[in-house]
Amino acid sequence: MTEISMAQALNAALRDAVKDDDRVLIFGEDVGPLGGVFRVTDGITADFGEERCFDTPLAESGIVGFAVGMAMGGFRPVIEMQFDAFAYPAFEQITSHVAKLRNRTRGALSLPMVIRIPYAGGIGGVEHHCDSSEAYYTHTPGLRVVTPGTPQDAYDLLRDAIDSPDPVIFLEPKCRYWSKEPVSFTRDGAAMDRAVVRREGKDVTLIAYGPMVATALETAEAATAEGWDVEVVDLRSLNPFDDETVTASVRRTGRAVVVHEAARFGGYGAEVVARVTEQCFHQLHAPVLRVTGLDIPYPPPKLERHQLPDVDRILDTVARLQWNDEPVVAGA
């Protein structure tokens, strides 16, 4: 297995999908000869032709709405929104049509398509380039929402997403595009819809996804110095939610912290906390806590280190779970 970056793993997944299935088409702004602003579609137009990977006019609602029609016509579009906040003009198409066409037509029409959205911060991007928009999509019935935390998952999840008969919002953590690991291109088809335990531990479960998976793993390593044995669960699939894996982990450890970059209030973490609390109440030694971004518009690059959950902030929160089983008062 060769060591490749997440961006390269995504590129490999796209290439393999285009090779394996004539119906798969890649399109969006700058995905052609440029290869995408993050080079995720690098070389695909050159190797497979403009019929399979092509640039469109710069209009996100147009890209998504056009993809709806292409999918109705028997193709499987894999489209790119370039940056998280750029997808907002397409929000109506995504929520009113992509999510609902199967239901509206009582199964007569389906929309097997993937909307790739590079999301979240940590890359020093200026405003409108670093939003964590997962809650908008996970709140919309009819969409599957996934996000890889590792290069291997990037490959597996994207292949599974393209094969999915349901529309998939594919959130790519920009700050992890360049992280590398050995990647196998043999798929077991198990990535979709399932969370995975990335690191086993006895004392506390860190529940993370996308860009925060690596941060959670770093935290777990740092926590050993404090004598804490931390388990890390990578959700991978945000909707549907894998209660089974998460619940089993929290029941083992008795403590849980949910970590995400997105703003806290009304955020995805609230759903995770509610589900864990409902299902693990009697096994919990402390309230389930969250470490999240602040409830502010994503800050300018020079201030983003205060926005992003880091190892220290997560460790401080883990410390608040109090290991001696004394009563805990949840803070902010």
Added chain:
Amino acid sequence: MSRETPAAALLPSEVPVRFLAEDGTRVDQHGGYSDPPSERLVEAYRLMVLGRRFDAQATALTKQGRLAVYPSSAGQEACQVASALALTDADWLFPTYRDSVALVARGLEPGEILTLLRGDAHCGYDPAKTRVAPQCTPLATQTLHAAGLAHAMRRRGEDSVAFALIGDGATSEGDFHEALNFAAVFKAPVVFFVQNNGFAISVPFEKQSAAPALAYKGVGYGVRSEQVDGNDAVAVLSVLDDAVAHARSGLGPVLVEAHTYRIDAHTNADDATRYRDQAEVENWRAADPVRRLETYLTTENLLSTNDIERFQAEAEKFAAGVRDTLNADVEPDPMSLFEHVYAVPTRQLAAQRALVAAELEA
């Protein structure tokens, strides 16, 4: 229709294309468009009589509580019927909530068309089988779907056309402009048909657009454009036949604006007297598309009194069938709520399905 420059080739006629004056006599404003065959005009007339009766019946059914809501297209029959007649069964139609008469003209079952407005399901017919997309409630969003599907069909080697219906209000939406641009860039075989009926709910055209005509909006995108008298069935049919042929031959999209008028309110729930003068409505009644075509066809001896009576009798029978269908009580299955949300149902949904099943049993 010879044009001097490529830009001019896209421009609509300076005045709306028209074959018939309001009183049904011939006028020469048709700019070289040819007369549709007479059988086609008689068929259009038959469907317009049928459509008007259907529309009146549906409106009456809202008063009886049988339909949750109905947006009338009375006065727009020429546009509605010509939209269906311009297409083959292999073409795709993308209608809005106001285009039920176009679906009647395409031959869909009235009970299936009215499923949406009755409140039973979001779409009562099978779009894959009928090649009619669900009637769209958001404005202009379906124009992009039409562009995408048209492009898909062309890539698959089909010579089918996608035909998108919208109103004047929808031309202010971003998706309309993105759809024109995408369709033009990809040379997608799609016809955008704007029924400018004067109002977007209560907002009149002059507050909707400062353009001399909505048809001019195509030019900036490189889309061939035309405007037509929307109450002249001969003109609408001729222009739409031409537009569909243009798109089908691979020359790219066409935008057609029909100038017509919404005789009734936005829906049965709306009070049109709050925003418009009754005298204006009466003026437009004088331009009635059904009577205009009837006068013309009768004068030309293409339609007899006997034909007219026969069509009216057919329309009455059709309306009775609509009443019977709608008066039968239908209780949608609550468990259908959980069907077709996903192709592969989620575990969350399975749990909620069990909850509703238990509630029903209790």
